[in-house]
Amino acid sequence: MARKKKVRRSDLKTGQVLCSFCNAKCCRYFSLQIDTPNKWADFDNMRWYLAHDKTAIFVEEGAWYLLINTKCRYLQTDYLCGIYEDRMEICEEYSTDHCDYDDDEMYDKFFDLPEQISEYAEAVLPPGSRPGVRSGVNRLPILNATEVL
Numbered sequence: 001m002a003r004k005k006k007v008r009r010s011d012l013k014t015g016q017v018l019c020s021f022c023n024a025k026c027c028r029y030f031s032l033q034i035d036t037p038n039k040w041a042d043f044d045n046m047r048w049y050l051a052h053d054k055t056a057i058f059v060e061e062g063a064w065y066l067l068i069n070t071k072c073r074y075l076q077t078d079y080l081c082g083i084y085e086d087r088m089e090i091c092e093e094y095s096t097d098h099c100d101y102d103d104d105e106m107y108d109k110f111f112d113l114p115e116q117i118s119e120y121a122e123a124v125l126p127p128g129s130r131p132g133v134r135s136g137v138n139r140l141p142i143l144n145a146t147e148v149l
């Protein structure tokens with residue numbers, strides 16, 4: 001479906017609804033707060049998150065979040081909710097007041113590649129916190145033939 005033409009919030013006329021001018025940005029991702037990392041193992045877990053497609057990590061007001069860019073299965077091609085009357089509470093409570101409509105999201109920190117997290121961890125952790133890179137011996141396969149027979 002064609003991209004909707006955006007209007008500025010301030011240009012909305014009485015009776016117009018912001019969502020009518022939006023491609024449902026808020027239905028195309030979800031994010032979960034995660035523990036604040038303070039050791040290499042925490043950052044290593046984040047590397048694993050970011051090893052997966054369509055993930056990112058961001059920090060806002062000191063809180064760390066895992067972001068997963070995946071569209072809700074109930075979002076229709078007309079950008080409307082397919083289960084509007086039965087949508088989840090989190091959707092019901094979400095309002096346009098501070099929503100994702102504007103393209104001016106600014107995070108305190110944003111990482112979308114494992115290498116970025118490694119570099120950040122190396123910069124903030126005490127020297128030597130990161131274990132050495134493991135040798136290639138016994139890394140794969142996880143199971144050997146006798147275990148699966």
Ligand code: SF4
Pocket residue numbers: 018019020022023024025026027094095096099100101
């Ligand atoms: S709440 Fe905001 S981001 Fe979500 S569809 Fe409406 S205008 Fe778009």
Ligand code: SF4
Pocket residue numbers: 026027072073074075076080081082083084087088091
């Ligand atoms: S249930 Fe509806 S409102 Fe909630 S994320 Fe999915 S499409 Fe959007």
